[in-house]
Amino acid sequence: MTDPTRIRATAKDGGVNVKVLMAHAMETGQRKDDAGKPIPAHYIQHVGVTWQGKVVLSATWGTAISKNPFLEFNFKGGKKGETIQVTWTDNKGEKRTDEATIN
Amino acid sequence: MDQTRRNVLKAGGGASLFALLAAAGMLQPGTALAADRNQKAFEAKNLKDALDALGAGSPINSNDIVMTAPEIAENGAVVPIGAVSKVPGTESIAILIAKNPTALAASFDIPAGTEPAVSTRVKMAETSEVHVLVKAQGKYYMTKKEIKVTIGGCGG
Amino acid sequence: MGMAAACGLPLAQLSGRAQAQGAARIYDLPRFGNLHFLHFTDCHAQLLPILFREPNVNLGVADMAGRPPHLVGDALLRHFGIKPGTAEAYAFTFLDFEQAARTYGKVGGFAHLATLVKQLKASRPGALLLDGGDTWQGSATALWTKGQDMVDACKLLGVDIMTGHWDFTLGAERVKQIVDNDFKGRIDFIAQNIKTADFGDPVFPPYVIKSMNGVPVAIVGQAFPYMPIANPRYFVPDWNFGIQEQTMQRAVDEARAKGAQAVVLLSHNGMDVDLKLATRVRGIDAILGGHTHDGMPAPVIVNNAGGKTLVTNAGSNGKFLGVLDLEVKGGKVADFRYHLLPVFANLLAADTEMEALIRNARAPYEAKLGEQLALTEGLLYRRGNFNGTFDQLILEGLMAEKDAPIAFSPGFRWGTSLLPGEPILMEHLMDQTAITYPYTTVTEMSGEMIKIILEDVGDNLFNPDPYYQQGGDMVRVGGLRYSCDPNAKMGARISAMSLRGKLLEAAKTYKVAGWAPVSEAAKTAGGEPIWDLMARYLRGRKVIKPLQLELPRLKGMEGNAGMA
Numbered sequence: 001m002t003d004p005t006r007i008r009a010t011a012k013d014g015g016v017n018v019k020v021l022m023a024h025a026m027e028t029g030q031r032k033d034d035a036g037k038p039i040p041a042h043y044i045q046h047v048g049v050t051w052q053g054k055v056v057l058s059a060t061w062g063t064a065i066s067k068n069p070f071l072e073f074n075f076k077g078g079k080k081g082e083t084i085q086v087t088w089t090d091n092k093g094e095k096r097t098d099e100a101t102i103n
Numbered sequence: 104m105d106q107t108r109r110n111v112l113k114a115g116g117g118a119s120l121f122a123l124l125a126a127a128g129m130l131q132p133g134t135a136l137a138a139d140r141n142q143k144a145f146e147a148k149n150l151k152d153a154l155d156a157l158g159a160g161s162p163i164n165s166n167d168i169v170m171t172a173p174e175i176a177e178n179g180a181v182v183p184i185g186a187v188s189k190v191p192g193t194e195s196i197a198i199l200i201a202k203n204p205t206a207l208a209a210s211f212d213i214p215a216g217t218e219p220a221v222s223t224r225v226k227m228a229e230t231s232e233v234h235v236l237v238k239a240q241g242k243y244y245m246t247k248k249e250i251k252v253t254i255g256g257c258g259g
Numbered sequence: 260m261g262m263a264a265a266c267g268l269p270l271a272q273l274s275g276r277a278q279a280q281g282a283a284r285i286y287d288l289p290r291f292g293n294l295h296f297l298h299f300t301d302c303h304a305q306l307l308p309i310l311f312r313e314p315n316v317n318l319g320v321a322d323m324a325g326r327p328p329h330l331v332g333d334a335l336l337r338h339f340g341i342k343p344g345t346a347e348a349y350a351f352t353f354l355d356f357e358q359a360a361r362t363y364g365k366v367g368g369f370a371h372l373a374t375l376v377k378q379l380k381a382s383r384p385g386a387l388l389l390d391g392g393d394t395w396q397g398s399a400t401a402l403w404t405k406g407q408d409m410v411d412a413c414k415l416l417g418v419d420i421m422t423g424h425w426d427f428t429l430g431a432e433r434v435k436q437i438v439d440n441d442f443k444g445r446i447d448f449i450a451q452n453i454k455t456a457d458f459g460d461p462v463f464p465p466y467v468i469k470s471m472n473g474v475p476v477a478i479v480g481q482a483f484p485y486m487p488i489a490n491p492r493y494f495v496p497d498w499n500f501g502i503q504e505q506t507m508q509r510a511v512d513e514a515r516a517k518g519a520q521a522v523v524l525l526s527h528n529g530m531d532v533d534l535k536l537a538t539r540v541r542g543i544d545a546i547l548g549g550h551t552h553d554g555m556p557a558p559v560i561v562n563n564a565g566g567k568t569l570v571t572n573a574g575s576n577g578k579f580l581g582v583l584d585l586e587v588k589g590g591k592v593a594d595f596r597y598h599l600l601p602v603f604a605n606l607l608a609a610d611t612e613m614e615a616l617i618r619n620a621r622a623p624y625e626a627k628l629g630e631q632l633a634l635t636e637g638l639l640y641r642r643g644n645f646n647g648t649f650d651q652l653i654l655e656g657l658m659a660e661k662d663a664p665i666a667f668s669p670g671f672r673w674g675t676s677l678l679p680g681e682p683i684l685m686e687h688l689m690d691q692t693a694i695t696y697p698y699t700t701v702t703e704m705s706g707e708m709i710k711i712i713l714e715d716v717g718d719n720l721f722n723p724d725p726y727y728q729q730g731g732d733m734v735r736v737g738g739l740r741y742s743c744d745p746n747a748k749m750g751a752r753i754s755a756m757s758l759r760g761k762l763l764e765a766a767k768t769y770k771v772a773g774w775a776p777v778s779e780a781a782k783t784a785g786g787e788p789i790w791d792l793m794a795r796y797l798r799g800r801k802v803i804k805p806l807q808l809e810l811p812r813l814k815g816m817e818g819n820a821g822m823a
Contacts, residue, residue, distance in 0.1 A: 006457070006458075008458055015218070019458050019459075021457055021458070026226075028226075045140060046140065054214075054216075055214055056214060056216065056217050057211065057212070057213070057214070057217055057221070058211070058212040058214070059209060059210070059211045059212070059221075059223075060140050060141070060145075060209065060210045060211075060212075061208070061209045061210075062145040062205055062207055062208055062209065063205065063226075064200060064203050064205070064207075064208035064209070064225050064226050064227075065208060065209055065223060065224070065225060065226070066180060066181045066182075066223075066224040066225060066226055067180070067181075069223065069224065070183075070222070070223055070224045070457075071221070071222070071223050072185075072221065072222040072223075073211075073217060073218065073220060073221045073222070074217070074218040074220060075216055075217040075218065076216045076217070076218070077216060171505060173501045173502070174502065174724070174726040174727045175485055175488060175726075175727060175729060176488075177485070177487045177488055177492070177499060177500060177501065178487065178492060181456075183459075183499070230749075249727075251718070251722075251727055253488055253715050253718070253719060253729070254711075254712065254715050255487075255488040255489060255729075255777050256488075256489065256490075256669060256716075256775065256776065256777040
C-alpha cells in the first residue's frame, strides 16, 4: 500500500502551476536498520504528469531525490476544473497514479 | 562537538547514507509513461562519467540557466534545487551533484508547452558543486553553484 | 537616496554625577523628515540594565577586512569620529571597559528603554518601533516563562513589528501561539523567508504596509536564514528558512506596486549578509539589521541597480536604540538621518509602568536568580571571535566536571559582562546559558573529527562569501591548542592541533566535553543542563581568579582592524 500523492494545481497567467509531494521512502540502499541489516534500495525512478492525455512532464530520478519527493513546474493551457494525473513508478515496480483538479 | 554531533555529521553528510544503485536486475521495465532510463548515467560515480553517459561531453557554461538553491543546506537530506532555462529550445533539464556517490540526481524531459523550469529537493552527501545541465537543440549547457553541507551548531 | 553625514552623538564627556544634564542633550534628537523608525534588536531578553563588553576581536576577511562592522577599539573610534574616553566610546568599544563601566554605569533595561521610546515617539508622530528578534531568549526568566515575560514587556514597550531567530528555539507551536494570540492586532510578526517545508507556503506575512504621516511605507521581514543549522532543526521541523533573494525582490516589488514610497527591511541576516544583499536586491531604502551584534554608530551606504540602500546594525542586549528618520519627497526617499543611541541607564529615568511589569515578572524567581554562586576577581565577558572570559570559565567548568582534557563551548554572541569584584549570581550564569537545548555532553572524538568540526565552524565564520557564513563566533576550545588561518580555504584553516604539548593524531580518540548539541538524538539522550554543571562548579570554587583566555595562534591577521 502506498500513500496518496499530494497535488496542488493552480491556474494562473494562462498556465498551470503544479506542485507535487509524493509519499515515498526513497531508500538509497546503503542505510542499515537497527539490527545492522542493509535496507534495500527503494526509490522512485520515474514520474509522469499528464493533462488531457498529454504528457506535460516526464522525470527520471536516481537515489538522490529526497524522501517524500517534491516536484514543481508550470505548463501552458490548462484551465480550472480540468484534471491532471501524476504517476510514479519505483525500482520495485510499484506504481501509483493520483489525480487532482486544477484550481 | 559531541557524540550526537558526530552522528549528525554521519547522517547528514556521511557518504554511507547514499548508496550505489541497486543491481540492474532489480529494476523493472518502464511503464508506458516512462522515458527511456539511461541507467548508465544514473550509475556514474562522478560528474564526468555522468556527463559522458548522458552524451553531454563538455557542456557550454551558460548564464541562461538560473539555479535557485541555498548557499548552505538547512538539511543535507532535503536541499531545494530550482532550475530555469532561458536557452531556446530546451528539451531537458538535469541536476547533478558532483560529490554524491552517484552524480546524476534527476533528469526532466520538457515537452512543448511546458515551461523549462523545474524544482525538486535532493540529498547531498557533503558540500559540493551542484550542476544544472540543459539540453537544447542537440547541444548541452550547464551552470553550477556550491552548496555547503555543514554540521551546524554554535551559531548565534 | 540623498546623502547625509552620519551624525555622531553630541555627547560631551560625562563623568560621575554630572550626567543628568548631559542626558537631555544626548537624547534630544530633533525630528527629521516624515518617516520614523525606532529599532532595537538582539536584546536577548535582558529586561534589566546590564553591562556588555564589545569585542576586541571581530575579524573581517576578504572584502570585509578593515570595514564596518569589522572594526574594534581605536580603529572603530577613528572610523566613526568618536572621541576616546567618552561615554560613546564606552558604548561602542571594549576600550578601558572596567573603568568606563564604573564611570558610565549599566546600559539597557526595558524600563529605561521605555522612557527613551516614549520620548522619541513624542517628537516623532507615527514612529514605528521595530524589534529585530532574539528577544524571547537569553535570560533565566525568558526561559522559565517560555518567553512570556518578554512578550508582555514588548507589548507594553509598544513594539509594532518583529522578526526572529532564537525566538524560534521556543518551538514552532509556542511561536505560533504568541503570534496568533498575544500579538494579535498589536504586533506584526513578519518573515519573507520562512516557508512551510511541504509546499513552500509562507508561514508569516512577508511584509506589512503602514501609513505614516500620509506616506505609505513597507516593512519587509527577514528572519535569520540559517536557524535550522545554527540551532536545532527539531524546534521548527516544518519550516524552511534561507536568504531567498528572489522572493525578497518579489516582496519589495510587490510592496512598491501597492504604493509603498519607502521600503525598510527588518533583518536578522547579520551585517555581512545584509551588506551583500544590499548590492543585489533593488528597492530597499534601509536595512535595519541585527544578529551579528554589531553596534554601528552610522550606516553603510550601499549602491545597487535600484539606487542606494542604508545598512545598519543595532548591537545587542538592549544597549542601543536605532533611530532612522527618512524624508520622503515626491514619492521617494530624498534624505535621512540615523542615530544609534546608547541606552545609558543612569541618564534615562526608569518608566514606572515598565518597572512594575518587570518586577512582577521576576517576583516568582527572585530568590533563585539572586543565589550567589561565586565571586569573580577578573572581568567576565563573552563576546569575541575566539573566546571570552565567561566562555573560558565554562570551558574550565566543563573540563573539571566532566573530567575531560578538551572542551568545546559554542560561540554565542549574547551573554552579559561582570566586573572584577562582583558576585556571580545564578542570574548571570543563566545570562550565558539560558537555552532550550542546554544538554552537556561527553564524546570520544577522533583527532580527525575534531579537525572537521573546527574547520566547519571556522568556515561559518570566515568564508569569504557572507552568504556562506552563518553568524556566531568560533567554537571556544579548552585544553586543545591550534593555529587558525582565517584567510585559508575550508579544510586548510586549522592546523597544529595539540594537547598538552603533543600533536593530535587523526585516528586517536580524545574525550571532549561540550554543551548545546543541535541533534535530536542529544535531546533524547538528555545530559545535565549546563547551568546545573556550572552552578556546582562555581559553588565549589567560591572565588574565580582572573582567567587566562585560551586562544588559537592566528595567521595572516596582522594589522587587521578587527583585532586589538
